[in-house]
Amino acid sequence: MASVQSITNDAQERMDKTLAVLQKELTTLKAGRANPQILERITVDYYGTPTPITQVGNVSAPEPRILQIAVWEANMLKPVEKAIQASDLGINPINDGKTIRLIIPELTTERRKELVKVVGNLLEESRIAMRAIRRDCMEKLKKSEKASEITEDELRKGETQLQKIVDTMIKKAEDSAKAKEKEIMSV
Numbered sequence: 001m002a003s004v005q006s007i008t009n010d011a012q013e014r015m016d017k018t019l020a021v022l023q024k025e026l027t028t029l030k031a032g033r034a035n036p037q038i039l040e041r042i043t044v045d046y047y048g049t050p051t052p053i054t055q056v057g058n059v060s061a062p063e064p065r066i067l068q069i070a071v072w073e074a075n076m077l078k079p080v081e082k083a084i085q086a087s088d089l090g091i092n093p094i095n096d097g098k099t100i101r102l103i104i105p106e107l108t109t110e111r112r113k114e115l116v117k118v119v120g121n122l123l124e125e126s127r128i129a130m131r132a133i134r135r136d137c138m139e140k141l142k143k144s145e146k147a148s149e150i151t152e153d154e155l156r157k158g159e160t161q162l163q164k165i166v167d168t169m170i171k172k173a174e175d176s177a178k179a180k181e182k183e184i185m186s187v
Helices: 004-028 074-086 109-146 152-185
Strands: 043-046 049-052 057-063 066-071 100-103
Touching (some): 109 152
């Protein structure tokens, strides 16, 4: 038996996860500044296991536009270098034999506009996912009402609660996207 509260709690939980995914994706977009998080999705073969670069060494940003990777094992320098070259970062790593440096290029106006479009696409995907969660939960509410587990009044109350949750979460997603767009467009 599904109660209105359990269905709305489920929706809230799933939308929180969707928002977290959006925010994580936004942090991996480079905005002309060195941010170690842009390396999180790049994996390197570490003894037969695909491992994020951030787990095979220390990643730091000693200067605003430079990332430095100090690998823990010297034999991992080349694989890390190759993984970065093969990624979609578009940055050539500089290997000095002990560390790998990435110089983040200044963004062109054209590239900034492309990144803003990417942010828009990520935001739209989040909105779609949240609406799908709403639709799924609305169906659960209607099934519960048909099965006489909840009353018609509880159904209306649940639908209202669900819509408030969706509106709040979409607003949070939009705010995150606007902040990232502002960061990208600032020179």
